[in-house]
Amino acid sequence: MKDQIEALHRLQTQDRRLVSIERKLGAIPRRKQEMERDLEKLEAMLQTELDKLDTSRSFRMDQERQLEEEREQIRSSRTRISQVKTPRELNAAQRELDSTRRLADKRQTEIGGIDEAIAEAEARIKAMEGGLSDLRESVRAELERLEKIEAKLTRSYKKARRNRGSLTEKIDxxxxxxxxxxxxxxxxxxxxxxxxxxxxxxxxxxxxxxxxxxxxxxxxxxxxxxxxxxxxxxxxxxxxxxxxxxxxxxxxxxx
Known part of the structure; x- marks a missing residue:
């Protein structure tokens, strides 16, 4: 009976090793998925920031167009003031000029705020792009390391399976x-x-x-x-x- 106990003990030792290798092999795809999710998450965050920046730039261009229209209206109002003939017409033209000027001043201030927001977004995006580049390099290196480990574990697992076959032959x-x-x-x-x-x-x-x-x-x-x-x-x-x-x-x- 002792020879059977020893044979079973060797088999169980080998099976423990196989279980350990299987667990390590099973952990590798999970680790890869975690890294890919982290990478995709940062890429999505960066894309969101880029989309917001594009929106801000488009909005700024629209504000610039409106500001130019208001400036053109101011120039037209000034020309009209020089041509009016009655006090009533002069007052109306002056009110229109003042109103347009206030709108233009307010829009100019808003454009300044948009420029600040765009500059902040650009700095934030630059930092995110640097972080993303570092993460991609880190993921690439880690994937290479995991692939080497996976190949080594796979070879060990195949060898252990072959050894197991020889061990089972000694058990009733x-x-x-x-x-x-x-x-x-x-x-x-x-x-x-x-x-x-x-x-x-x-x-x-x-x-x-x-x-x-x-x-x-x-x-x-x-x-x-x-x-x-x-x-x-x-x-x-x-x-x-x-x-x-x-x-x-x-x-x-x-x-």
Whole structure:
């Protein structure tokens, strides 16, 4: 039985690695989408500012046209004043001139305010364009980095899948079928240690008789709570060592 326990333990170790690689691979598209959303958001903000600037410039041109019309009207009023013959006509022409002049002065002030707003918008857009350029460069570099990581993880995953195939050949079919069934419903974890007489997956206590049999490597039991296959953790003492005291493994893809 011990050889089956050891084989299942190696298989579960490999499957943990596969699950870890799958999670890392799954995180990469999400990270790419996040960066693309950030980029699209800033691009949309910049486009909104550009559209507002175009509107402001068009409005300014319209105000300029109206101001020129008012100036032309002022010139016409002055000419008419020089030609009137009665006081009544003079008063009417003077009132028209004064009214038009006030409109022109007000419009000139408004145009000055529009110019200030346009200058502020142009400065804001320039800053946004600089930020967008930096973000695009950052996204490009990050995408290149992620693509390299993805390629490396994919190679590691394919290799791990091949290794898994060789590991399953060493496990008796009944044990393997049970393991695969439990693993699928247990989030990729089907074979777990018992420590301090408790299942390390669900923390439920294991019966004394079962615990003794597990310690003697006589059986592969099932947890009565979570249904996972159990082994005694003391069979693999390296798992109980603190991380800094374990022998360092060679770096692998994605780590």
């Amino acid at each position: 079919k009944p044990h393997l079928r049970r393991y695969e069934r439990v693993r699928k419903r247990g989030g990729g974890i089907g074979f777990v240690a018992v420590r301090d007489r408790r299942c390390t997956a669900c923390k439920m206590a294991v019966a004394h008789q079962t615990y003794v049999a597990l310690r003697n490597a006589e059986i592969i039991a099932l947890c009565e709570s979570c249904g996972r296959m159990l082994y005694w953790g003391g069979l693999f003492p390296d798992e109980d060592k603190p991380e800094e005291t374990k022998p360092k493994a060679a770096p692998s893809a994605g780590e």
